[in-house]
Amino acid sequence: MPLVINDEYPEKLFRDDGKRLDGRDKTELRPIKMEVGVIENADGSAYLEWGNNKIYAAVYGPREVHPHHLAKPDSGILRVFYRMTTYSVFERKRPAPGRREKEISMVITDCLKPLLFLELYPGTSFEVFIEVMDADGGTRCAATTVAALALADAGIPMKSLVTAVAVGKIDNELVVDLSGIEDKAGQADLPCAITWFNEELSLLQFDGDMNLEEMEEFLSLAKSALSDIYEIQLAALKKKYIDIQEEVSGGNS
Amino acid sequence: MEVIVKMMNIKRVISAIEKNYIIQNLRKEERFDDRGLWDYRKISIKHDVIASAEGSADVSLGKTRIVTGLKYEVGEPFPDMPNEGVCTVMAELLPIASPLFERGPPDEQSIELARVVDRGIRHADCVQTKKLCIEPNKAVYILFVDMYVLNYAGNLIDAGGISALTSLISSHIPEGKMEEGKLVWTGKYLDGEYIVKELPLVLTYGKIDNMIFLDPSLPEELICDGKISISVTEDKITSIQKSGEATFSFDEIKMLIKKSMEIGKKLRKDLNFWQYKVNYE
Numbered sequence: 001m002p003l004v005i006n007d008e009y010p011e012k013l014f015r016d017d018g019k020r021l022d023g024r025d026k027t028e029l030r031p032i033k034m035e036v037g038v039i040e041n042a043d044g045s046a047y048l049e050w051g052n053n054k055i056y057a058a059v060y061g062p063r064e065v066h067p068h069h070l071a072k073p074d075s076g077i078l079r080v081f082y083r084m085t086t087y088s089v090f091e092r093k094r095p096a097p098g099r100r101e102k103e104i105s106m107v108i109t110d111c112l113k114p115l116l117f118l119e120l121y122p123g124t125s126f127e128v129f130i131e132v133m134d135a136d137g138g139t140r141c142a143a144t145t146v147a148a149l150a151l152a153d154a155g156i157p158m159k160s161l162v163t164a165v166a167v168g169k170i171d172n173e174l175v176v177d178l179s180g181i182e183d184k185a186g187q188a189d190l191p192c193a194i195t196w197f198n199e200e201l202s203l204l205q206f207d208g209d210m211n212l213e214e215m216e217e218f219l220s221l222a223k224s225a226l227s228d229i230y231e232i233q234l235a236a237l238k239k240k241y242i243d244i245q246e247e248v249s250g251g252n253s
Numbered sequence: 254m255e256v257i258v259k260m261m262n263i264k265r266v267i268s269a270i271e272k273n274y275i276i277q278n279l280r281k282e283e284r285f286d287d288r289g290l291w292d293y294r295k296i297s298i299k300h301d302v303i304a305s306a307e308g309s310a311d312v313s314l315g316k317t318r319i320v321t322g323l324k325y326e327v328g329e330p331f332p333d334m335p336n337e338g339v340c341t342v343m344a345e346l347l348p349i350a351s352p353l354f355e356r357g358p359p360d361e362q363s364i365e366l367a368r369v370v371d372r373g374i375r376h377a378d379c380v381q382t383k384k385l386c387i388e389p390n391k392a393v394y395i396l397f398v399d400m401y402v403l404n405y406a407g408n409l410i411d412a413g414g415i416s417a418l419t420s421l422i423s424s425h426i427p428e429g430k431m432e433e434g435k436l437v438w439t440g441k442y443l444d445g446e447y448i449v450k451e452l453p454l455v456l457t458y459g460k461i462d463n464m465i466f467l468d469p470s471l472p473e474e475l476i477c478d479g480k481i482s483i484s485v486t487e488d489k490i491t492s493i494q495k496s497g498e499a500t501f502s503f504d505e506i507k508m509l510i511k512k513s514m515e516i517g518k519k520l521r522k523d524l525n526f527w528q529y530k531v532n533y534e
Contacts, residue, residue, distance in 0.1 A: 002327050004429035004438045040316050040404050041351045052304045056403060058349040066355070081348070081356060086399045087306035087322025095343060095399070096358070129349045129356075131401070133320060134303045 007090045009185040013170040020182070022051075026175045029165075029225060034146070034236035036153040044154020046236070048146035051179060052136035055143055057150035061126035076121030080109040082143050084132040104140045105130075111144055111193050111203035112151065115158045126156065137180035138166045141191050144203060145229060152237055162202055163230045164193035167222045169208060174217055176225045190218055194226050272476050279464045284473075286315075290466045291516060296415065300423040300529035308424030308445070310529070312416035315470060316406035318350075321416040322399055325426050327436060330386070330393040338385020338393040342371035342417060344400040344409075351405035362409075365496065367400070369455060370413045372492040373484030374398075377453035380421065384448055388431045396426075407471035410482050414455035415524070421449050422526050425533030442533045452526055453491055454517045455484040458509055460499040465509065467516065483509060485517040 013021060024030070030051030039045035042058035065071035082105040086093045108130070116126070128150060130143045141164035148162045168178040170186035183189055188208025195202040210218070267275075275285050282290055294315030303309035306322035330337060344367035346354045359367075374380060385394040398417045402409060422445035429436050459469030459477040469477055479499025484492040490510055495501065501509075 002436055003325070004327060004427040004436060039349060040406065042349065045349075054303070056349060060348075060352055063352070083347075085320075085322060085345075085401050086343070086397065087303055087309065087324045089305055092324035092326060092397055095345065127348070129347065131347055131349055131403075133322075133401070134305050136304070 003091060009181065013182055013185060014173070020170075020175065020179075022179055026173060027221060027225070029177045029228060030179065032229060032232050034149060034232055036149055036236055036240050042150075042154075044150045044152070044156070046146045046149035046153055048142055048149070050138065050142045050145075051177075052134055053132070053139055053142045054134040055130060055132050055139065055146050057128060057130045057143070057146040059126065059128050059150045059154040059156070061154070061156070062121045062124035063127075065123070065125040071123050071125070074119065074122055076116075076118040076124045076126060078109055078113055078116060078118060078126045078128070080105050080112065080128045080130065080147065082108055082130045082132070082140070084135060084139070088132050088135040104143070107140065107203060107205065108144050108147060111162060111164070111195075112147060114195055114202055115148070115151070115160060115162055115197070117157050117159075120157070126151075135180070137178050137183040138191070140164070140203075140205075141166050141193065144193050145233065149233055149236060153240070160195060160197035161230065161233055162193050162195045163226045163233060164191060164203055165222055165225045165229060166191040167218050167225070169210060169214070174214060174221060176221050190222070192219075192222050192226075194223070196230065267472055267476050271472065275472060275476060276461060276464075279461060279466060284466065284470075286470060288468075290464075291512065293411075293468045293520070294470065296524065298415065298419055298524065298529065300419055301531050306420075307426050308420045308422075308531070310416040310419035310423060312412050312419060314408060314412035314415070314468070316404055317408060317412045318402070318404040319409065319412045319416045320401050320403055321413070321420040322401075323420045323424050323426075324397045324399070326395045326397070327387065327392050327429060328395045330390065334382075336386045336389040336393075337382040338380075338395065340374065340380045340382065340385075340396040340398065340421075342367045342374065342398045342400070344370070344402070344413060346402045346405065346409075349404075350402045354402075354405065365494070366409050366413050369410050369482050369484075369492070369494045370400070370417050372494075373414055373453045373455045374417060374421075376491040377451045377484065377486045377489070379418075379449055379451045379453050379486075381448050381450055384443070387429050387436070392429075392431060392436060394426065396421075405471065407474040408457050408468050410455055410457045411468060414453070414484070418449075418452060418454070418526060419529050421445060423529045423531045424448060425531050444532065445530045446527070451486040452521055453484050453486050454520055455482050455492075456513045456516060457482040460497075460501065465505065467512075481506075481509060483513040485513045487518065487521070488514075490514075
């Protein structure tokens with residue numbers, strides 16, 4: 001069904017002053033805001049605003065496995081459900097989960113698994129629910145980042161956090177953190193995630209065309225962006241406890 | 254008190270001792286969370302929170318939280334209403350929101366939520382469907398009001414009603430017109446003041462034994478015999494839904510309808526919905 005306004009891509013992705021359409025430099029990230037403990041009922045939860053992306057993640061577990069036949073006698077299982085709301089995108093998404101959401105769920109599951117000690121929780125499941133309320137490019141990276149925070153907030157033992165970011169190529173230039181328009185109109189998109197306990201890549205996808213030198217530059221660009229985002233993650237985790245500490249000491253004095 | 258509320262909020266089954274505590278409080282016309290029988294929990298509203306949606310609202314009723322977004326499509330009208338647009342309501346109980354919710358296709362509870370909110374809006378003179386017509390028989394707006402529950406702590410229906418209404422009021426739908434059989438954008442937007450007239454509110458009451466109270470919280474909802482939801486506009490009743498196994502006497506219904514008109518009137522004034530109108534250029 002048609003819309004009154006069409007979704008159009010611009011011809012040029014850089015402004016005349018050399019900045020990107022949203023005013024960023026090539027290696028500049030969009031504004032990122034993270035918060036943990038945002039959903040009262042969940043065992044752990046986190047909220048992330050990354051540019052126009054708005055994502056909630058909640059963790060339930062360890063708990064009984066439904067359906068029961070999925071349970072493993074020698075380890076726990078991790079299940080991630082990445083979903084988007086119908087209104088998170090330009091044209092209304094159908095309510096039922098599509099192929100894209102299922103694939104991303106799987107990719108994120110595989111990315112988070114190395115962090116956990118699942119063998120300590122036989123017969124149980126950890127479920128991570130990720131809900132994209134508003135989407136503007138790079139949601140799988142944002143979702144991975146916020147899912148790691150929610151797991152940590154749930155107090156589940158982890159080897160480390162994981163952080164993800166997308167780097168890409170637009171108008172023949174390498175840039176960090178693609179926005180929605182840049183993702184659709186650009187030439188290449190490389191989402192990647194790093195697990196900090198071994199500093200290796202745990203999520204890696206790539207679409208587009210690129211030569212060897214560019215690929216090397218890409219990875220070093222990604223690495224420095226990932227460190228910046230990691231700092232924000234750590235600060236968000238600590239903030240919850242700093243707030244509690246302040247509340248408690250404020251009450252005593 | 255906060256601890257008791259928290260403890261009761263995370264279970265499927267309420268223990269006998271907690272149940273008795275709630276009931277004994279109700280007998281004294283008190284609530285376990287310090288409310289009166291006819292009080293709402295704290296309501297807070299944020300509007301236009303989703304950039305991708307053509308209208309949105311983030312509504313909290315106590316710890317219950319619903320984020321609603323409005324999207325549109327242009328499609329053919331129903332044959333029996335050739336010059337009227339359509340407004341549909343959908344609800345999803347996200348597994349994020351509670352350990353009681355499971356993933357998967359909509360269950361009875363989410364369909365009831367969507368339908369009760371939908372009927373409250375549909376039968377009031379709320380959405381001006383005739384103004385949502387671009388060309389009779391050919392093109393009308395189809396509005397989708399989609400509610401997503403982010404935290405479940407009882408009484409989704411009232412929170413849903415408020416969030417659906419707020420997202421409609423905060424709407425900014427691009428105005429289209431037909432030019433030589435093609436849909437073109439005029440550059441203007443239809444706002445909430447244009448498409449919304451009446452402000453229907455839905456009020457839900459729980460019933461345990463012969464005690465009736467407004468806005469059941471989760472523990473109350475889990476132990477109550479039944480509920481009744483009444484949608485009212487400024488001067489009319491637009492829909493009623495009784496659910497659960499409780500029965501209501503004629504006098505109780507009369508009393509509740511009267512109460513709903515009174516409380517609805519006050520709530521509508523307190524929430525001051527028109528402040529959530531968005532001017533979008």
